[in-house]
Amino acid sequence: MVCSDARSRVFQYLDQEPPEEQWSALESHLTTCRDCRRLVDGERRFRELYMAPLRPDPAPQHVRDQIARLLDALPDRPAAVARSPWTLRRRLVAGLALFALGTLLGAGLGGFFGGERPWHRGNAPLMRLADASVEQHQKLARGILPPDIQHVAPKAAEQWFKARLNFNVSLPELRGEDLTLLGGRVSHLRDLEVAALHYQVDGKDVSLFIMPLDKYASLGLSDSPKFKLVTRQGYDVIVWASHGAAYSLVSEIGGRSCLVCHSREEKLDLPTDSRAHDKL
């Protein structure tokens, strides 16, 4: 074996992973070649000094807590969360049915939530925010993102967020029997730290994400219309800014999700354009 071959195998040699057929030739070369031997010794010393101490940092406490909660919440048997072929088939059929329904409605009605509007056509920042909101909503609704606080009054939730976020979170009082604040947590819409609230309205999951106005402004969304309404992945997303904060509301129930902030008595003739919602 020549020196250039031996040098190309130094890492493998010290990893004890050279091809078997080259091991003896390599060892034999190292016993006779002083320069290559010196290289191996230097590399070994380098590893002892600099590589051996490298270890992954311990997971931070909040991650340990989250994982511990998630592990505790697992069912007793993995099979209980396994997706059976039946479940997959049912999901597929349901998906196809929804797709067909959506296509019909979309074509027939021009769909308020489903339709493209001139002001959000090609509005990439809005779409990114909406997509991130939908992703977080799905996780909240499916329990993949466990809440840090549960079944608390809005005022108590405000206080909880106040201690953790550097912007004010102001929550509406619950005004209906069919409206429940299930829980909340600090979460992220991409890199944006937000207060995430999980509600149920008429038994349907609704998520409200609240973010500081300056961060929202940095996304570059236009001021008009005030209420930006889009449908992403079958979810209705309403985005707006008001009173020093910005909001993203996600649901599958369109304008009824506004019951999170407004009573049933208020006229919710949502909305054929943004001005209708301005009155709410």
Added chain:
Amino acid sequence: MDDKVEFQELFLAQLDSVHHYALLLARNTSEADDLLQETLLRAFRGFHSFKRELSFKVWVFKIMKNTHIDRARRLRVRPVEEEWQGDDEQRKDPSREVALYPVPLNPEEILLRRVTIEQVTEAITNLPPVLREVVELREMEGLSYQQIAEILGKPIGTIMSRLYRGRTLVRSVLEGPASAGFKSRSAYGL
């Protein structure tokens, strides 16, 4: 021992490593948290298929890698793998690296410079993601070439090539002028 208890014990025992790998793959800490949680659920769902004679860490890493790729597709971002413009296939034979990358391998020079652990860590962190992934799986997690190949779903020759290149780049940075200014990724010509 029932499955749930066994899974809990195995997962908690590897939590630091699994969390570290999530940070390596994800672009930010919140994405890493999400990736970690989704991996946990997927792993538990498939735990009945885990062969006990194999390494739990390698099995979970593999699930996390696949979960990361699925998430990247869902979010329509390029996974780390696709950002690599290297020509791995041409470099399955590490011996060719010597000719292709005639970076002087001189550990004595680095030892004389008395670099710090922090400088070594920074040099690894600044590697292109696919090289960093292989270097860290080997150096920090102590995985074998075969185990890394299983996790990444790549031929072992590709792993050897990336590892060689990653290590050589780290050493070339540490050997650089007084190791003062650490090179950015663009300085690597990548």
